[in-house]
Structures are given as structure tokens and as C-alpha cells.
Amino acid sequence: MEQHYDGIVPAAELNERVGKLQRAMQGRVDGALIIQKTDLFYFASTAQQGWLYVPATGAPLLLIFKDYQRACAESAWEQVASLASAKKLPAMLAEYGYPAPKVLGLELDVLPANLYFSYRQIFADAEIVDIAHDIRLVRAVKSLYEVEMIRRAARCSDQVFAKVPEILAEGKPEVAAAGELEGFARSLGHQGIVRMRLWGGELFYGHLMSGDAAAVPSYLASPTGGAGVSPLVSQGAGFRPIDRNEPILVDYVFALNGYCADHARIFCIGRLSDELLAAHEAMLDLQQQMKSAARPGARTGELYEQMITRADELGYGDRFMGVGERRIRFTGHGVGLELDEYPFIAKGQKMELATGMVLALEPKVIFPGRGVVGIENTHLVGEDGLESLTSSPESVISLAG
Amino acid sequence: MEQHYDGIVPAAELNERVGKLQRAMQGRVDGALIIQKTDLFYFASTAQQGWLYVPATGAPLLLIFKDYQRACAESAWEQVASLASAKKLPAMLAEYGYPAPKVLGLELDVLPANLYFSYRQIFADAEIVDIAHDIRLVRAVKSLYEVEMIRRAARCSDQVFAKVPEILAEGKPEVAAAGELEGFARSLGHQGIVRMRLWGGELFYGHLMSGDAAAVPSYLASPTGGAGVSPLVSQGAGFRPIDRNEPILVDYVFALNGYCADHARIFCIGRLSDELLAAHEAMLDLQQQMKSAARPGARTGELYEQMITRADELGYGDRFMGVGERRIRFTGHGVGLELDEYPFIAKGQKMELATGMVLALEPKVIFPGRGVVGIENTHLVGEDGLESLTSSPESVISLAG
Numbered sequence: 117m118e119q120h121y122d123g124i125v126p127a128a129e130l131n132e133r134v135g136k137l138q139r140a141m142q143g144r145v146d147g148a149l150i151i152q153k154t155d156l157f158y159f160a161s162t163a164q165q166g167w168l169y170v171p172a173t174g175a176p177l178l179l180i181f182k183d184y185q186r187a188c189a190e191s192a193w194e195q196v197a198s199l200a201s202a203k204k205l206p207a208m209l210a211e212y213g214y215p216a217p218k219v220l221g222l223e224l225d226v227l228p229a230n231l232y233f234s235y236r237q238i239f240a241d242a243e244i245v246d247i248a249h250d251i252r253l254v255r256a257v258k259s260l261y262e263v264e265m266i267r268r269a270a271r272c273s274d275q276v277f278a279k280v281p282e283i284l285a286e287g288k289p290e291v292a293a294a295g296e297l298e299g300f301a302r303s304l305g306h307q308g309i310v311r312m313r314l315w316g317g318e319l320f321y322g323h324l325m326s327g328d329a330a331a332v333p334s335y336l337a338s339p340t341g342g343a344g345v346s347p348l349v350s351q352g353a354g355f356r357p358i359d360r361n362e363p364i365l366v367d368y369v370f371a372l373n374g375y376c377a378d379h380a381r382i383f384c385i386g387r388l389s390d391e392l393l394a395a396h397e398a399m400l401d402l403q404q405q406m407k408s409a410a411r412p413g414a415r416t417g418e419l420y421e422q423m424i425t426r427a428d429e430l431g432y433g434d435r436f437m438g439v440g441e442r443r444i445r446f447t448g449h450g451v452g453l454e455l456d457e458y459p460f461i462a463k464g465q466k467m468e469l470a471t472g473m474v475l476a477l478e479p480k481v482i483f484p485g486r487g488v489v490g491i492e493n494t495h496l497v498g499e500d501g502l503e504s505l506t507s508s509p510e511s512v513i514s515l516a517g
Numbered sequence: 518m519e520q521h522y523d524g525i526v527p528a529a530e531l532n533e534r535v536g537k538l539q540r541a542m543q544g545r546v547d548g549a550l551i552i553q554k555t556d557l558f559y560f561a562s563t564a565q566q567g568w569l570y571v572p573a574t575g576a577p578l579l580l581i582f583k584d585y586q587r588a589c590a591e592s593a594w595e596q597v598a599s600l601a602s603a604k605k606l607p608a609m610l611a612e613y614g615y616p617a618p619k620v621l622g623l624e625l626d627v628l629p630a631n632l633y634f635s636y637r638q639i640f641a642d643a644e645i646v647d648i649a650h651d652i653r654l655v656r657a658v659k660s661l662y663e664v665e666m667i668r669r670a671a672r673c674s675d676q677v678f679a680k681v682p683e684i685l686a687e688g689k690p691e692v693a694a695a696g697e698l699e700g701f702a703r704s705l706g707h708q709g710i711v712r713m714r715l716w717g718g719e720l721f722y723g724h725l726m727s728g729d730a731a732a733v734p735s736y737l738a739s740p741t742g743g744a745g746v747s748p749l750v751s752q753g754a755g756f757r758p759i760d761r762n763e764p765i766l767v768d769y770v771f772a773l774n775g776y777c778a779d780h781a782r783i784f785c786i787g788r789l790s791d792e793l794l795a796a797h798e799a800m801l802d803l804q805q806q807m808k809s810a811a812r813p814g815a816r817t818g819e820l821y822e823q824m825i826t827r828a829d830e831l832g833y834g835d836r837f838m839g840v841g842e843r844r845i846r847f848t849g850h851g852v853g854l855e856l857d858e859y860p861f862i863a864k865g866q867k868m869e870l871a872t873g874m875v876l877a878l879e880p881k882v883i884f885p886g887r888g889v890v891g892i893e894n895t896h897l898v899g900e901d902g903l904e905s906l907t908s909s910p911e912s913v914i915s916l917a918g
Contacts, residue, residue: 123747153717153736157749164736164751165717183734183742183843190748224630228716229623230647232630246631292704299700303693307750308721315629316554316566320709333584335554335565341584346524347591348558348775348854349708350565374749442584453749 121268123373125161127192129261133159133254134176140250146217147171148247149205149235152226154311154453155251157374162190166199169209177212179205203238221247226313252313256450256458257472262375263496266452266474270377270494270505272304273370277381277508280366286385286517290353291345294324297368307371311454319455322368323351326358330365330488337456339437339444339480340365340488360386360517363396363487369455376451378476379506380492385517388489396489396512398430399479403491406477407502410461410469410495417465423447423479435481448477451494473497474505522669524774526562528593530662534560534655535577541651542573542622548615549622549648550606550636555712555854556624556652558775563591567600570610578613580606604639622648627714653714657851657859658873663776664897667853667875671778671895671906673705674771678782678909687761687786687918691754692746695725698769708772712855720856723769724752727759731766731889738857740838740845740881741766741889761787761918764797764888770856777852779877780907781893786918789890797890797913799831800880804892807878808903811862811870811896818866824848824880836882849878852895874898875906 137159141148150156150168157163159170164187166180179199180187188196199208206216220239224232224246236244258266276297283296298321302308310319317337323330325342334341334351343354358364367380382388382396405426410419424447427436437444448461451474459467459475475497480490491510495502538560542549551557551569558564560571565588567581580600581588589597600609607617621640625633625647637645659667677698684697699722703709711720718738724731726743735742735752744755759765768781783789783797806827811820825848828837838845849862852875860868860876876898881891892911896903 123749125748153719154749161748162751163749182736182738186734186736186751190751222630224634226716227630229625229628229630229633230649231716232633233625248631289704291706295700295703295707297700298703298709299696299698302696302699303690305692305746305756306696307746308699308753309719309750315627315632318554318710333587335583335587337583345706345708346774347526347562348524348555348564349710350563350587350591352709355706373747 121373124190126261129259130159130161130192132259134170136254137170137250138172140254141172141221144219145172145221145245145247146219147214148221150223152223155223158255158453160191160193162187164190167205169214171214177209177214179208202234205238217242219243219245221245221250223248223251226315252458255452257470258452258474259472262452263472263474265373265375266377266494267505269370269372269375270507272306272372273368273377273379273506274508275304276301276368276370277366277379280383281513281515284358284364284383284385284515286360287357289355289357290324290326290329291355293358294353297324301368301370305372307374310369310371310376312456313454314456317456319369320352324353324364324366326356326364327362327487328485329354329356330363331482331484331486333438333442337444339478339482340367358385361388363388363392363489363512365488367492374453376453376455377494377506378451378455378492379494379508380478380490381508381510382489382512383515384512385515387514388512392483392487392489393512395432395481398432399481399490400510401430402426402479403477403493407495408500410497410502412469412471412497412499414469416459416461416467416469417463420447420461420463420465427479432481435483437480438482439484447479448475450475469497471497471499477502522774525591526593527662530660531560531562531593533660535571537655538571538651539573541655545620546573546622546646546648547618547620548572551624553624553627559656559854561592561594563588565591568606570615572615578610578615580609603635606639618643620644620646622646622651624649624652627716653859656853658871659853659875660873663853664873664875666774666776667778667895668906670771670773670776671908673707673773674769674778674780674907675909676705677702677769677771678767678780681767681784682914682916685759685765685784685786685916688758690756690758691725691727691730692756694759695754698725702769702771706773708775711770711772711777713857714855715857718857720770721753725754725765725767727757727765728763728888729886730755730757731764732883732885732887734839734843738845740879740883741768759786762789764789764793764890764913766889768893775854777854777856778895778907779852779856779893780895780909781879781891782909782911783890783913784916785913786916788915789913793884793888793890794913796833796882799833800882800891801911802831803827803880804878804894808896809901811898811903813870813872813898813900815870817860817862817868817870818864821848821862821864821866828880833882836884838881839883840885848880849876851876870898872898872900878903
């Protein structure tokens with residue numbers, strides 16, 4: 117079974133990844149200290165508590181607080197040492213023969229302020245700069261290995277979506293259906309935790325929401341929200357019972373061996389109104405258009421504008437990706453180890469697509485008080501445009517009930 | 518059904534909480550800007566994207582980016598305004614008649630460095646100080662309302678533990694059993710997300726681990742670890758099948774309406790060896806002793822030392838809370854909206870227990886290669902010591918199979 121793959125990243129991959137970061141650092145940054153769990157996994161194949169020091173040239177050094185033996189088993193890097201305290205980092209770097217960095221890169225987009233203050237003291241002679249944008253650019257373009265990992269996650273996601281018809285039932289609370297579906301995903305090897313980089317961004321598996329509940333806006337940067345179970349976790353499934361003849365939005369992330377596939381379909385017990393069915397078909401049309409337009413070199417901000425224009429032409433301009441002030445200004449986002457990776461198909465973005473980027477495209481129409489229709493697939497950017505990695509049937513799936 | 522309670526925090530409760538923070542700020546901080554989602558919920562009953570400005574005296578101001586209408590419905594505060602950008606905060610505060618803060622408190626333990634830089638620019642004339650310790654001290658002592666919320670979470674947790682015998686089966690992979698148990702918890706209204714304050718700390722529902730897998734150390738600050746499903750999420754349930762005659766550690770958090778109850782029991786299909794059974798009974802003995810020792814006024818660091826001494830006397834000194842360098846230097850932690858709240862029953866801690874604190878006490882013995890035994894309950898600190906809020910049977914639960 118593929119989910120039993122051990123998830124260890126091959127040495128050649130790690131070398132390639134660190135090499136790209138080093139090229140980005142040339143002449144600007146002397147060394148990068150990678151601390152965030154997901155970045156550490158990306159560059160060292162371990163998420164144990166520790167640090168990876170990446171010098172502008174030469175081999176990196178992996179320093180582990182807890183658990184050292186696991187990190188040694190997980191990471192292909194040859195230089196690994198046990199280190200109990202960040203205070204000893206400069207001495208440890210010197211011991212391994214690295215010159216003291218004059219300019220040190222840290223992940224300042226995620227590192228908490230108090231930790232930043234400590235590192236500033238520890239590296240008192242260095243200028244500290246933000247290395248996050250460079251890291252995110254490297255991570256945006258997936259290797260063949262990573263694409264294969266995301267394909268596996270997408271295949272698991274297809275299995276989850278194939279399970280949905282067994283689980284949905286009239287009168288069942290959203291949260292009960294969500295629990296069954298999530299439990300099934302977990303049995304396939306879903307890692308549970310879905311990572312987001314944005315501070316305060318968070319997702320629990322995904323959303324299963326029926327009728328008007330899917331159209332309730334939330335704190336999440338997403339076109340759909342959901343009631344959730346309380347004012348603290350006010351997104352996703354709530355206690356509302358699933359009803360007949362309304363759109364049931366199933367929007368889930370499968371996270372396998374670290375890699376995410378994002379995927380949404382519309383189900384219905386009974387039959388959806390012609391108006392909602394037509395809106396759903398319009399979103400499939402929009403997706404189809406983008407699949408050929410989203411080629412290497414296309415600017416993400418322009419793709420966003422094309423989608424807005426096309427939604428307008430199709431007659432959904434005022435309900436596309438939200439209503440009024442609550443409209444979300446993006447239609448797609450990169451996925452990989454995190455759910456909010458580069459690139460963003462969003463207003464004003466200048467980044468160009470490149471072969472090997474993987475992104476979730478999610479054209480959706482919001483009908484307040486009635487529900488949400490639309491589609492989401494995780495796609496690979498190739499020479500001819502987008503290839504969908506998630507592949508369950510795309511029309512509204514009507515269930516007898 | 519209690520899980521359908523709407524979770525909105527009463528006005529009197531919010532007033533009391535903000536009043537405590539204001540008393541802590543007196544003469545030291547002119548205003549606190551609460552941004553972190555959990556703190557915002559604590560002080561404003563909403564986790565929508567936004568800010569709560571708490572002046573040293575007077576009424577607070579709730580400013581919401583997304584979603585404004587939900588925040589208005591969730592929060593009892595009367596002054597609520599819509600705000601699109603942090604840059605407009607000083608103008609908005611002036612508009613509502615607040616003097617510009619000379620000393621501004623921010624949650625510097627969790628706020629990312631880049632956001633700290635922005636707020637420093639936005640409030641260029643203010644000195645920015647860390648308000649996190651004050652907030653955590655206020656949050657450490659629970660009100661009667663909060664204790665009732667944690668009691669409800671604990672009752673749900675008891676239901677989850679009563680379900681375990683139906684789910685465990687010889688040969689079933691840990692992760693499949695975990696998925697079923699987690700799906701059941703979700704159907705009772707579990708919020709899914711379990712919050713931790715520590716950067717890089719994370720937990721997905723909890724841990725279900727069989728035999729030696731429970732004794733595998735992980736990146737988590739916990740006496741037990743687990744294989745997990747990959748090197749990225751290398752804690753908790755993995756693909757190992759559950760076996761006979763070994764301890765199955767079920768250590769789960771139930772999070773209801775924001776509030777957590779933490780709870781662990783040992784199950785066994787068949788029969789555990791006398792050596793492990795004796796170690797388990799020793800941990801129950803240790804818990805019993807702490808229940809009367811942990812009274813208001815007791816110093817947390819001294820309670821920790823008492824537990825270490827007692828474990829030593831009972832003959833488990835070298836395996837209590839971990840082995841060798843991997844031993845964890847705490848035996849308990851506060852719980853509430855987050856899993857790592859004050860106080861910590863930990864080496865060197867000087868904090869005194871107070872009536873109304875709620876803490877999880879988790880004496881455990883680690884047998885590398887064999888498994889984990891021990892106990893965890895969530896307790897309320899009262900005049901006579903600890904009252905357990907979680908209440909499933911405490912002995913090793915043997916199942917025929």
C-alpha cells in the first residue's frame with residue numbers, strides 16, 4: 117500500500133533543494149538558519165526540533181535538540197550533531213569550520229518576535245534578513261519526486277471522494293458526516309495536520325457543509341466559510357443537519373507524507389435547482405478555459421483577471437468567489453507541504469507560472485442563503501497548461517435518498 | 518445536547534477578563550492590542566480576523582477585518598467597527614477617543630517577526646512591550662463559567678474513552694483505530710483543531726499507540742511520542758498493527774467550544790505483564806499523592822520535585838517521564854483554550870497554584886521497546902487539592918480479543 121511509504125526524502129532531492137536556495141543567497145546572504153518545521157523537513161527530511169544551517173556555499177549542518185536519533189535516521193545529510201540550546205549555535209558553526217555569517221537569513225514571516233530577539237542576541241554581529249521569500253520561491257517549483265508525492269496524495273483524495281456517497285444522509289449533522297469521512301481519510305494514512313504558513317491561517321482536514329451553511333463567511337481566507345462548531349473554530353462543518361435538494365460542498369485536503377492535494381466537489385441528495393446546476397457548469401467551463409491559459413510564463417495576476425472577466429461574461433460576476441465586500445481576491449493557490457504556497461492566482465500578482473508548479477484552482481459561486489457550487493482540483497503546470505492530479509467526477513453528484 | 522451550546526462568552530465574563538488584564542497593565546502599559554486568534558476569543562468571544570484594543574482603563578474596542586457581521590453576532594462588546602487594514606489602527610483609536618499609547622503591549626511570544634516590524638512602524642511613537650506573560654497569567658485562573666466549559670469537554674472525553682473498547686482490535690493499524698475514535702469525537706462536537714501556544718508545538722486530537730510505538734520519542738515536548746505517519750508528522754499513531762498483551766496508550770484531548778480536556782488511559786487486548794501492571798499502579802499512587810499536595814499556594818517546581826522523588830522511591834526513577842537524555846522535565850501543564858497554558862508542573866518553576874487553575878497531570882513510565890503505562894487526568898485546583906474532571910476508570914483496561 118502506497119501510504120506505507122516511509123516518506124524519507126532522497127539525498128539527491130535534498131542536495132538539489134539546498135543548491136537552489138544557495139544560488140538564491142549568492143552575494144546577498146552568508147548563511148540561512150532554517151527552523152520552521154515544514155521548511156526543515158523540505159531541506160533536511162526531518163521535522164525533529166532543531167536547525168539546519170545552510171551556508172552560501174558548501175555542505176549544510178543539521179543540529180538537533182529532540183529527537184537526535186530520529187533525525188539521524190530521517191535525514192540523508194552527513195553532518196548531523198546534537199545541540200541542546202540555540203545559544204551554542206555560533207560556537208557549533210565555528211567548530212564545523214563555517215565562517216561567522218555577516219548576513220544571516222531567518223524565516224521572519226513565521227518566526228515569533230521573541231525568538232527573533234533571541235537570535236539577534238545570539239548572532240549579535242550579524243545583520244539578520246528575511247529568507248522566507250527565497251525559500252518560498254524554491255519550494256514553489258516541484259521536482260518530479262514531489263509531483264509523484266502529490267499524485268499519491270491526490271489518489272488518496274480520490275478514494276475519499278468516492279466514499280462520500282456512502283456517508284451523506286438526510287438529517288445527519290454536518291459534523292457527524294465530516295467525522296466519518298475524516299476517520300476514513302486517516303485510515304488511508306492522512307497525516308491529520310494540514311499546514312498553512314500564514315499566521316492565524318488554519319484548516320482541519322477540510323470542509324463538509326450543506327446548503328446555506330457553506331455560504332456563511334468565516335475568518336478563513338477562502339471563498340467559502342461555514343458555521344463551524346463554535347465561535348473559536350468558526351469554519352467548516354457545524355451541527356446543521358444535511359437536507360435534500362441543496363448543494364453539499366465537500367472540500368478536503370489529503371495530506372500524505374507531508375504533501376497536500378486540495379479537492380472540492382458538489383453532492384446533492386435529491387436534485388439541485390436548474391439555476392445552481394447552471395452555475396456549477398459555468399465554473400467547469402471557467403476551469404476548462406484556465407487549464408489551457410495557465411501555461412509557463414503566464415502572469416498569475418492576469419490569470420486572475422481573466423477568471424473574473426469570464427465569470428462576469430457567464431453572468432456570475434456578483435457572486436463569483438464571494439459576495440460584495442466578502443469576495444476573496446484570489447481564485448487559486450500553490451500547494452505542496454503547505455496549503456498556501458506560491459504562486460497565488462490573485463489580484464495584482466506579478467509572479468509568472470513555471471513548469472512544475474502545483475496549484476489548486478477553485479472557481480466557486482456563492483449564493484447566500486442557498487449554498488455554494490463550483491469545483492476545485494489540484495493541478496500540475498506543464499508545457500500545455502494544467503494537468504489535474506485530483507480526478508473524481510466533476511459534475512454535481514446526485515444521490516438518491 | 519450540550520455540544521450544541523453556542524459557545525458565545527457572556528458579557529459579564531468578558532468584562533471580568535478584560536478588567537484583570539487592565540489591572541495587570543496599570544502604570545506599565547497604556548494599551549494592549551490583542552491579535553492572536555485564541556487570545557482574541559478569550560477577551561472578545563470571537564476569533565474572526567481582527568484586533569481588540571484594550572486601554573489601561575475604559576472600554577475596549579473590537580476592530581474586525583473578516584467577518585465583521587459574524588464578530589458582531591459573537592461578541593458582547595458594544596464598540597465594534599469594521600477595519601480593512603492594520604495601518605489605520607492609530608487613526609481609528611483616535612477617532613474613538615483613545616489617547617495614543619506611549620507603551621503598547623503586543624503578544625510578542627506568538628506574533629511573527631515581520632508582523633512585529635509592521636506594528637512597530639504603524640505605532641512608530643510607541644514603545645512596544647510583550648503583553649503575553651500578563652495575558653497568560655490572567656488566563657491561567659479559570660472562572661466558574663470556564664470550569665463548567667471544561668467539565669463539558671471532560672464529559673465528552675469520558676464518552677470517547679468509553680468507546681475505545683469497541684474500536685481496538687488485534688491487527689488493526691494504529692492509524693485506522695485512531696481515525697475511528699477521532700471521527701466519533703468529531704460527531705460529539707469536537708472542534709478538531711487543538712491549540713498550542715508554543716511555536717512548532719502541535720497536536721492532532723491526541724495519540725493512540727500500541728506497545729513499543731508509544732515509547733518512541735518525538736519532536737513533541739511530551740514524555741511519549743509515537744512513530745506518526747511520516748517524518749513530517751512524526752508523532753502519534755502510525756501504521757503499526759495493534760498487538761495482544763501490550764499496553765495501548767490512548768491519550769486524547771477533547772476540545773469543545775474552545776475548551777480542552779486532556780485524558781489518557783492504558784488498554785490491553787489480553788493481559789499485561791505484572792511488571793507493567795505494577796508500574797501503572799505506581800503512577801496511580803503518585804497521582805493520588807499529588808491530588809492532596811497540589812493545593813493553592815503550592816509551588817509548581819516543588820510539586821515537580823516531589824513527583825520525581827516519589828517515582829524514585831517507587832523504583833521508577835530511571836524511566837519516569839522518559840529515559841536518559843530524553844526525559845521530559847515536566848509532569849503537568851495548564852489547560853484551557855490552549856493545551857500548554859500556565860501553570861507548568863516543571864523543573865525550576867516558581868509559580869504558585871491558585872484556586873481555579875486547571876491542569877493536566879500525567880505521571881507516565883516509559884519502557885523502551887515495550888511501551889508506556891501511566892495516567893492523565895484534567896484537574897481543577899480547589900481548597901483541598903485536585904478534583905479530577907475527567908473520570909473514566911483508571912486501572913489498565915483489559916479487553917478480551
